[in-house]
Amino acid sequence: MITFQTPLDLVRVLHPESPVACVRPERVSTAAAWFQNHFPGDVLYAVKANPSPWALDAMYEAGMRWFDVASLEEIELVANRFDDAVLAYMHPIKSRNSIERAYFDYGVRIFVLDCEAELQKILEATDFAKDLTLVVRMAVSNDGASMPLSGKFGCFGDDAAHLLQAARSYADELGVSFHVGSQCMDPGAYRIAMDTVSNTIVQAAVTVDIVDVGGGFPALYPGMQPPELQSYIDVINQVFEEMPVLFNADLWCEPGRALVADSTSIVAKVELVRDGRVYLNDGAYGNLFDAAHCKWPFPMEVHRVSGKTSIHSKPFTIYGPTCDSIDVLDGVFDLPADIQEGDYIEFGMMGAYGTAMSTRFNGFGDTKTYRVRNSISQTMYETQAEEQRRYENNVIFLPRREA
Ligand SMILES: Cc1ncc(COP(=O)(O)O)c(C=O)c1O
Structure with missing residues (x-):
């Protein structure tokens, strides 16, 4: 399996058009x-x-x-x-x-x-x-x-x-x-x-x-x-x-x-942003079933191929790609204010009931799998000190809140 150091490396090299499962x-x-x-x-x-x-x-x-x-x-x-x-x-x-x-x-x-x-x-x-x-x-x-x-x-x-x-x-x-x-x-x-x-x-x-x-x-x-x-x-x-x-x-x-939960993150591409809405190429009928239906938070990070995203954030609703209006993630998400078409959002903790739940509805559902080394997902199997270090170094949290 092809391996990347980070999901950002992956999107920079591949510019993936379909959702990607980054697996560890x-x-x-x-x-x-x-x-x-x-x-x-x-x-x-x-x-x-x-x-x-x-x-x-x-x-x-x-x-x-x-x-x-x-x-x-x-x-x-x-x-x-x-x-x-x-x-x-x-x-x-x-x-x-x-x-x-x-x-x-x-x-x-x-x-x-x-x-x-x-x-x-x-x-x-x-x-x-x-x-x-x-x-x-x-x-x-x-x-x-x-x-x-x-x-x-x-x-x-x-x-x-x-x-x-x-x-x-x-x-x-x-x-x-x-x-x-x-x-x-x-x-x-x-x-x-x-x-x-x-x-x-x-x-x-x-x-x-x-x-x-x-x-x-x-x-x-x-x-x-x-x-x-x-x-x-x-x-x-x-x-x-x-x-x-x-x-x-x-x-x-x-x-x-x-x-398996902490083993996989899903990287989805932003197809359009308008009026506080972000439309992705993955959603409730795809690998983000759990993120859409469980109302608990998932770690998220935005990756931009061309450089850094804004440090200012704004609330957005996140929609999946299908024509069904329930293809939406519950709550609103504080994302970089300048998020735009071509950016990618990585969702961590998607290893359990993630790719397993993906459907072919509307012809979507094609997912590529690559191995990635770093992770935004916390794990039950590391000491707290290791976890803390990783968090301080790497991860921005974009937790959801009530709409
Ligand atoms: C019979 C059975 N065993 C095990 C599991 C796995 O449960 P979990 O993912 O909560 O560990 C399930 C989940 O639905 C189940 O139905």
């Missing part, structure tokens, strides 16, 4: 290694967060072998890349055909479910296989999360207890899983979720081989200061010891965002 594979490797060294169990990378080949390769190089996949396409992507990958099909609602293909063509043995109809489907599609690991996804509180994911998946109460019993009678290994919601800011959320799960296991009176605490681990978005990742691990480790599961039960986690 070493950030992914650092995060993957950290999780594998500190989490007292197996770490499954949630591929949905960023399925880019460079990200998968960086995971693999850091020793990641377990992958949480959500579709047949993700299964094919990972299985065709890594012979020794262990795949867990963690989408609670799967097509019959994809279960069959996963089991018979790709050797997948781990399937999640949250209702009896899905259990029946998995059993039928695998010819009532005897070597299944069945993981029951439970619904838990998402109160600690900046992006709650509750309401769509997961079972609870008597339904969950009955499903555990039903799955136990077919499973070679039985697991329980949950998701506390993405960008979880409170390690205590894992305790609450694990206590909920424990109560249901006691009610169901089944033996449980695996506890999967899901994803939700945070990244360092500007203005959001989650506790250190180690404190999440400590809570999980401590509560796991108290759970009514087999003494040799396995502990799993499925981080997505925390492994």
Whole structure:
């Protein structure tokens, strides 16, 4: 992959006409290694967060072998890349055909479910296989999360207890899983979720081989200061010891965002500026889905090929390129007052749910990928001193505020 020292170098050399993903594979490797060294169990990378080949390769190089996949396409992507990958099909609602293909063509043995109809489907599609690991996804509180994911998946109460019993009678290994919601800011959320799960296991009176605490681990978005990742691990480790599961039960986690968020920035070109509006060639239907839909701030920097931008700033609304009026970033942004066509805006912290979300709407969505060395994205995996130094040297903050 072609490497540039900075995004400004990149725009000076390439004058890119389509959005660019500036990627830092070493950030992914650092995060993957950290999780594998500190989490007292197996770490499954949630591929949905960023399925880019460079990200998968960086995971693999850091020793990641377990992958949480959500579709047949993700299964094919990972299985065709890594012979020794262990795949867990963690989408609670799967097509019959994809279960069959996963089991018979790709050797997948781990399937999640949250209702009896899905259990029946998995059993039928695998010819009532005897070597299944069945993981029951439970619904838990998402109160600690900046992006709650509750309401769509997961079972609870008597339904969950009955499903555990039903799955136990077919499973070679039985697991329980949950998701506390993405960008979880409170390690205590894992305790609450694990206590909920424990109560249901006691009610169901089944033996449980695996506890999967899901994803939700945070990244360092500007203005959001989650506790250190180690404190999440400590809570999980401590509560796991108290759970009514087999003494040799396995502990799993499925981080997505925390492994990739700080690895990528998106550089988008300014196509037009008028009346306090900046129109970019990337937006809510492209790589900036997260920036448009999550209302938290992202680090931003303006790059001008011909020289410095004004130090004076003005509030602007930022629009994406499609004809849809909801293709706009929430809030207003203080950008250089003289921002103009041909300038570029770099958005940091776009490695999770960034390029992964891009659509082809209106024919946009073409994104080039280059490796870049410096970064405007903060990371959970550096010491504070290193971070502080980098910030003082490099980064201008252009945080959003309410419109
Ligand atoms: C089943 C499952 N596991 C893991 C993840 C990754 O979550 P996060 O990116 O918050 O770590 C998700 C995200 O939607 C998920 O649905």
